[in-house]
Amino acid sequence: MIVEAVLGNLAELTEQERAGLHLERVALSGPELRKRVQRVVTDHGTELGLHLAERRELKDGDILHREGRNAVVVSTLPTDVLVVAPATIEEMGRVAHALGNRHLPAQFLGPAAEVAQLPGHDGLMLLQYDHTAEAFLQETGVRFARVERQMEVPFRHAEHTH
Missing domain, CATH: 2.60.260.20 (Urease metallochaperone UreE, N-terminal domain)
Incomplete structure (x- = not known):
């Protein structure tokens, strides 16, 4: 068919x-x-x-x-993602800048989004799992969790030039 x-x-x-x-x-x-x-x-x-x-x-x-x-x-199907919950706007800016330079597709969720491992947040950044991003988040002490999540919209790379 x-x-x-x-x-x-x-x-x-x-x-x-x-x-x-x-x-x-x-x-x-x-x-x-x-x-x-x-x-x-x-x-x-x-x-x-x-x-x-x-x-x-x-x-x-x-x-x-x-x-x-x-x-x-x-x-x-669920996707292996890193869910990042920065504590401050400054921390969010640093994370977004550092990970943006790696050209990783990201999605953002507001304060109402629930992730059991990350209670009490002001907003979340979701990335497809990447071991270098995980290492960066661990090194910088930014609060994050690696989870399997059913994504409403699939990740896609944005077109860009330098």
Whole structure:
């Protein structure tokens, strides 16, 4: 079967609509979420070819196929990340400058974001795991944790020149 378009997302369905669905899941990692053309296999062994016309990243819960009460949906795999919780704005500036020079893609979460290992923070910086970044954070004494986290948006490198 060839999938050419995403039919919606589970989050857009009512609780009643979701309750009756039988789901087959396609587990994808960050880089796979950005591919328009690929071959995937569901957790039930169903093989699908993705040939998406629209250029967009797949998200957790995206519906790839639906037939009656059966649906094939995307399930994002957790990513190995460093979650950084600087204590001050000065510390955040130093960390962002040092790690920015390494051109590591980053994402930021506000004070309401919960990470069990880092309670009581003013905001978080998330990086894909990198051993040199981890060593830097250890050396500088910045509070951080290495965790497996399901990312809402996959990491991507920003285009830049020097």
